[in-house]
Amino acid sequence: MALENLTNKPLVEAIFEIRWYTEQPPFIGGDPNTQLILGRLFDRINENYPIYEQLPFASIPEQMAEGIVKHRFKSEKGWPLVQLGNGILTVNDTENYIWQDFKKRIIDVVDNLYIVHPSKDKFRPRYLILKYIDAIDLDLKENEFYEFLKNKMKIELNFSPLLFEKTLVTNNPIQLDLQFAFPAENPKGIVNFRIVKGQKFDNQRNLASDALIWETTIQSTDPDIPEIPSNLDKWLENAHSVCHNWFFTLVDGDLLRRFE
Known part of the structure; x- marks a missing residue:
């Protein structure tokens, strides 16, 4: 039996997270690709995640914000959603989670992240994480x-x-x-x-x-x-x-x- 077939499943949240190495130019701080990725990625995924939110951490300087999500793209119903920050992207879902749908969304978003990354030859993941909270x-x-x-x-x-x-x-x-x-x-x-x-x-x-x-x-x-x-x-x-x-x-x- 699959988790998504449980009528009263105890799932609070399913989370996929990818982190990648960022470029840190001297004297400036922060990855110069972050803002480019933000705009380009939203253009490619806004059909499924049309609602953009700037998160409270968005005001943190880029050189201090590696690994912190600062931007959120939500579906019409609010979930599932995608979050982005300096060197980090997450895909999140909750009670309507179905594994095959969740996996498809992850692959689609990560494919688009790779496409829009300005330095594909330097795109190198640091962490892959799959987490379930029940x-x-x-x-x-x-x-x-x-x-x-x-x-x-x-x-x-x-x-x-x-x-x-x-x-x-x-x-x-x-x-x-x-x-x-x-x-x-x-x-x-x-x-x-x-x-x-x-x-x-x-x-x-x-x-x-x-x-x-x-x-x-x-x-x-x-x-x-x-x-x-x-x-x-x-x-x-x-x-x-x-x-x-x-x-x-x-x-x-x-x-x-x-x-x-």
Whole structure:
């Protein structure tokens, strides 16, 4: 079963990110190609992303803004969207995400980025990232949190009872932030997994609720990045396969039935 076929999928956001090496001319600062890319890229993708927004970080000088998104191109419905900055481009989608559509959009935008880049011979990616952020509501009492992780997500987390006995400390975390990094072979890179106890905001009800949030990210860095844009499709499929398998392995059982 594909993630996009889940009726009640917990997806908050799907994010693709590409970063590339920028040119830094002496005494001036900033990549001279950035403004050219902005105008040329918008001309090529505005049929699908006709709404332009300048983000708050747009006022930051270019020499200080590498890797920061400063411009946003939105579709008529708001999502999906594309973001651009000095040496960085992202493609983002949310609850209407479907993998094949998302992949097609990524390839199309990156193809156009390569076309409009004034120095194609110097276009050299630094990072490729595919990230999924998922969240579910939590309403758990003392000790139920650890049982939830163990029984619902196959994650065992234990503290010695001696830490809490006779110390007036309750063994029910009000905050949790765990992060792990694992080497990956296909695609070559790193899988980052982060799980956080925080809050999820419901835009429709304008209401925040306690939530368990997890991020699954696969990242490849130079020199493990294949030739772009020609081999991006294969990298995306391999990266998605890893994230897909992690998601369904984590939620298999009661949670998956809740999402169906």
